[in-house]
Amino acid sequence: MQVTIHEQLVDVVLFIGARRRAAEAKGRHEEVKLWRYVWLLDDFVRVTGQVYRFEDSLRRELSAERPSISTHLGDHEGTLAQPVMDLLLETLDETPEPEQKQHVRVLIALVNFLAETGQLDEADGFVVNRWDYAPVAIAHFSNPEEAQAWMKSVAEPPSPVRILIGDEYFQFWYMREDNTRGMYRDYPIxxxxxxxxxxxxxxxxxxxxxxxxxxxxxxxxxxxxxxxxxxxxxxxxxxxxxxxxxxxxxxxxxxxxxxEERKRLVELDTDQETEDPSEGAGE
Structure with a gap:
């Protein structure tokens, strides 16, 4: 079974976490900072709904035997992008396990993707100023009708992302595999x-x-x-x-x-799911 891009990114986040903890255990504070930085770059791609856009770029990069490095990295001297790339290349060379190497190659491709699409400065701003950001919404619509029209009209919409309808958050999702899409009320704030x-x-x-x-x-x-x-x-x-x-x-x-009503309903659903399905069967 082919691994989806969403599953790949979950594995990559777990890999980052393991590497960061290893660096912390050895007192490598600068390396810890770089792993945190690349984790937040991954988060930037997710919250801005660019997972499928990145997937297209990733396919091209993973087909090469040795990862290429974007020539645009040098345009962003104020960021940690180049030190992060140096760390990833060093990790790639030092990691013997094929699966672990694949995770590193995905991260190299992610940094390249942001550089090639001219988003590194914006992503760096997201990292540096993350405490000044509320949960990110990428679009605003005055009413549900506007949002529904947008959802149906865009051939390849950003996903998954939060949007605003009026003053309320909604989670929008799109699945490239079967072209399904939808949205539901969200409660991030x-x-x-x-x-x-x-x-x-x-x-x-x-x-x-x-x-x-x-x-x-x-x-x-x-x-x-x-x-x-x-x-x-x-x-x-x-x-x-x-x-x-x-x-x-x-x-x-x-x-x-x-x-409060939302929490009550979630708690009710949880209680129902944990009930013994055999209870009352003999009544």
């Missing part, structure tokens, strides 16, 4: 909102009469990545989406209420 509100909303929260006023203020005072504002006396959780150049605004009380 609710745990952070729950944690922050449990510690108390700051008393000096900026207050506005309308959403338009709040959005105008947020443009010049962007959240990093979250902040609270009050609109018409109600508290809202502002989430900054720098790639979309906008903020989403989440009504605190109703968002937390929906999150």
């Amino acid at each position: 609710e745990p952070d909102l729950e944690w922050l509100t449990a510690r108390g909303i700051p008393p000096e929260t900026p207050s506005f009469a309308t959403r338009v006023e709040a959005e105008a203020w947020l443009k010049s005072h962007p959240a990093h990545p979250y902040t609270f504002v009050a609109i018409a006396g109600e508290h809202y959780f502002a989430v900054h989406h720098p790639w979309l150049k906008r903020h989403s605004l989440h009504h605190v009380a109703s968002t937390l209420e929906a999150w």
